[in-house]
Amino acid sequence: MNYPLGLLERINGVKFNEPLAEHTTFKIGGPAEFWVEPQDTAELNSLIKAAKNKNIPILVIGAGSNILCADSGIKGIVISLNSDYFKKIEAKKDEILCGAGVRLASLVEKAHAFALGGIEFLSGIPGTVGGALTMNAGISENVRVSECQSVREGKKIRKIRSIGDIVEEVSVMDYAGNIMTLKRKELDFSYRRSNLSDYVILDANFKLFKKDKEEIKNEINKYLDYRKRTQDISSPSAGCIFKNPPQESSGRLIDLCGLKGKSIGDAFISLKHANFILNKGRAKAEDVLGLITLVKREVKVRFGVDLEPEIKIWQ
Ligand code: EPU
Numbered sequence: 174m175n176y177p178l179g180l181l182e183r184i185n186g187v188k189f190n191e192p193l194a195e196h197t198t199f200k201i202g203g204p205a206e207f208w209v210e211p212q213d214t215a216e217l218n219s220l221i222k223a224a225k226n227k228n229i230p231i232l233v234i235g236a237g238s239n240i241l242c243a244d245s246g247i248k249g250i251v252i253s254l255n256s257d258y259f260k261k262i263e264a265k266k267d268e269i270l271c272g273a274g275v276r277l278a279s280l281v282e283k284a285h286a287f288a289l290g291g292i293e294f295l296s297g298i299p300g301t302v303g304g305a306l307t308m309n310a311g312i313s314e315n316v317r318v319s320e321c322q323s324v325r326e327g328k329k330i331r332k333i334r335s336i337g338d339i340v341e342e343v344s345v346m347d348y349a350g351n352i353m354t355l356k357r358k359e360l361d362f363s364y365r366r367s368n369l370s371d372y373v374i375l376d377a378n379f380k381l382f383k384k385d386k387e388e389i390k391n392e393i394n395k396y397l398d399y400r401k402r403t404q405d406i407s408s409p410s411a412g413c414i415f416k417n418p419p420q421e422s423s424g425r426l427i428d429l430c431g432l433k434g435k436s437i438g439d440a441f442i443s444l445k446h447a448n449f450i451l452n453k454g455r456a457k458a459e460d461v462l463g464l465i466t467l468v469k470r471e472v473k474v475r476f477g478v479d480l481e482p483e484i485k486i487w488q
Pocket of ligand 1: 311312313314403411412413414415416417421422423424425428445446447448483
């Protein structure tokens with residue numbers, strides 16, 4: 174594409190044709206036409222305004238943990254908030270203020286160090302705070318019936334816990350370059366979705382509570398152990414491929430279709446958790462998309478359920 178490169182050359186450190194396979198946990202993806210890591214909000218602002226003026230598409234990447242990127246790559250600018258400016262993290266009293274580029278693991282660690290509880294369930298989720306908020310990342314876990322009185326005694330229910338439950342306010346930049354702070358009541362979260370995808374997230378404030386450090390550590394270990402036991406980290410992946418249908422696990426449905434171990438090229442359905450597709454070496458986006466189509470078809474035929482991808486497909 175023929176963009177006026179002058180505007181991008183004024184931004185420090187712009188890279189051309191940056192291989193996205195190096196920036197995604199799937200280790201899949203062709204080049205980003207432009208890759209920029211703005212050093213602060215002023216640089217981000219000029220980049221966004223310039224791109225808007227010239228009609229250049231922008232995508233924001235976090236830890237690259239929930240993305241399947243086309244083999245042919247991406248036109249336009251990929252923004253990564255990986256500079257120190259966007260990775261500041263500060264704890265005070267019962268809250269943590271955290272830049273969008275901070276890894277969830279660092280946020281959990283900080284909370285533990287300051288004896289702040291309420292965030293342990295994010296342990297083991299690979300992602301940045303900005304990425305996790307945009308897609309309202311989280312977990313599903315079994316809860317005792319007593320915690321949910323509306324359910325018949327004896328029946329287990331799956332409770333969804335997401336990062337949106339514990340965030341108090343979020344600072345964002347809109348795609349006209351304006352900075353604003355969205356308060357709790359202006360934030361709209363539902364399962365794996367938020368109203369933050371119209372913005373670039375800058376930082377977020379989490380409201381937590383004082384808790385015994387030992388208890389926090391035990392909780393963290395419980396979540397990490399569960400993941401280790403039930404999920405496959407032997408090869409690169411993008412985490413769960415599909416969202417869960419209400420009160421159901423997509424992994425369970427795919428498993429019941431007998432699809433564990435199915436492969437196309439080097440893309441392989443995990444033997445441990447059927448909602449994970451692994452890259453066994455040189456998998457292409459096309460191979461993964463082939464498996465996604467196959468899984469959707471089989472689950473629809475067997476259970477009448479339309480699975481919806483949780484991962485973002487960049488093409
Ligand atoms: N199951 C199977 N076969 C499988 C996978 C699961 O029978 O191949 C069964 C399990 O035995 C269990 C039930 O399905 O009885 C639920 O499994 P699990 O606890 O692994 O939870 P999930 O609903 O499959 C969700 C999230 C995960 C999160 C886990 C643990 C989604 C799409 N997935 O999975 O999140 O780590 O709970 O809290 O919401 C992600 O979003 O990328 C992700 C991995």
